[in-house]
Amino acid sequence: MASYAPPRLFECLPYDIHFEVVRHLDFVSALKLASTTRFFHQTLDPRVIHSGEEVEKFIRERDKADQSRVEGLFACYHCYRFLPKDRFAKKATFERQSKKGQKITDEGRRYCFDCSAKYRVYEHLRPISNGKLRYYFCHNCGQYKTKSAKCEGPPLDIDWEHDEVPASCGLKPVTQRSGLDTLPAHLLKMIVSHIGYDDALHLAMVTRTLKETVQPVKWVALHTRFRFLRDKWAMDTLDVEIDAMEAFPCYMCCRTRPRSKFTKNQLHMVDKYRQSSWKMRCQGCVQRIYHGHGKNLMKTEYKRRRMCEICKCVRRGRETCGGCMELYVKGAIDRRTMYPDTTLNRHHDYGIFLNRLDGLFDGQDWEEG
Ligand SMILES: [Zn+2]
Ligand SMILES: [Zn+2]
Ligand SMILES: [Zn+2]
Ligand SMILES: [Zn+2]
Missing domain, CATH: 1.20.1280 (Monooxygenase)
Incomplete structure (x- = not known):
């Protein structure tokens, strides 16, 4: 929660000095300084203080290094932000390994939707797709709209800063942000x-x-997601044989997906070893786990997962089990069950530890073909 710590000595210096300090740091160090405290985050923007070249070099390096990341963020070379794919036109987010994608990265020719609107990159009312929806950008009111709300008429020769929205654009939709x-x-x-x-x-x-x-x-907490998918699947497939099931849960991307999205091996394993069906994952996720290069967050996450023998939910190794925590709060289990390591006398009670190891070895290890 918010803390009201007294400002530190360095923070009390005048802005000019902060500015000079940041100017003399390399860009990465400047970013680090700006993220040390809320004060610096609000007052220092290294993107503005440093030269464009330096910022662009940093962004380009990160953009290239981002290829194997799970997040799949793309850099905008104009506002220097990393944004999800659907905030760009589809043609600006080619796979970065491909020739076209590399060219865009090398030349820094990627504009996010905000920047392409600001710089009028796309022609008046030309359809632009982000891979999900098709938008029409209007030069008169400066907005992207979908087909049903699309503006009409030729581009008007008025100043873009003009406050009045031309009649051909219709009423501005009332988008007052409220509540959540x-x-x-x-x-x-x-x-x-x-x-x-x-x-x-x-x-x-x-x-x-x-x-x-x-x-x-x-x-959403891991055990909550797991429980929802597992129970939904169980309900949907009540009295249905595995061979006749049309959909299966993927516990990595947390979706129920059609049978065709799973490998033969996965389907075989879920049939043969029902008790380890919590490892079920779709073909796309298998690929992301085993064929990514470099730092692979999904692989790390997958390797940390265990089945909790107490609450029968998925948990992460070395983390307190979320499912058990819920049971504990409800009073269904006692503290000794929940934290066996801390409450037992380590020298005398080996038997309990051995019992707890059971779950680690009886589940078959899944190999990917
Ligand atoms: Zn941008
Ligand atoms: Zn318009
Ligand atoms: Zn998946
Ligand atoms: Zn548990």
Whole structure:
């Protein structure tokens, strides 16, 4: 929560000195300084203080290094932000390994939707797709609209800063941000971490801002997501033989996906070893785990996962089990069950430890073909 610590000595110096300090640092160090405290984050913007060349070099390096990351963010070479793919025109986000993609990165020719609107990159009312939806950019009112709300008429010869919206653009949609929309992302994240996976998915559908901010797969607690998918699958496939099932859950991307999205090996394993079906993951996720290069967050996450023998939910090794925590709060299990390591006398009670190891060895290790 917010703390009101007294300002530190260095913070009390005049802005000119902060400015000079940042100017003499290399760009990465400047970024680090700007992220040390809230004060510096709000007052220092290394992107503005440093020369464009330096910033661009940094952005380009990060953009290239980002290829194997799970997040799949792309750099905008004009506002120097890393944004998700759907904030760019589709043709600006070719795979970075491909020739066209490399060319865009090398020449720094990628504009996000905000920047392309600002610099009028696309022609008046020409359709632009981000891979999901098709937008029409209007030079008169400076807005992207979908087909149903698209503006009409030729570009007018008026000053772009003009306050009046031309009649051909229709009324500006009333988009007053209200309620949850106005909350900062970290508060939303905290709220989402306490609600069910289905509630989080619904929340992300309420408004466009929430859709862009809320990330159910990352924010909802692991055991909650797991339980939702597992129970839904169990309900959907009640009395259905495995061979006849049309959809399966992927516990990595947390979606229920059609049979065709899973490898033969995965389907075989779920049939043969029902007790380890919590490892089920779709073909796309298998590929992301085993064929990515460099730092692979998904692989790390996958390797940390264990099945909790007490609450029968997925947990992460070395983290307190979220499912057990819930049971403990409800009073269903006692503290000794929840924290066996800390409450037992290590010298006398080996038997209990050995029992707890059971779960580690009876599950077959899944090999990918
Ligand atoms: Zn931009
Ligand atoms: Zn318009
Ligand atoms: Zn998946
Ligand atoms: Zn547990």
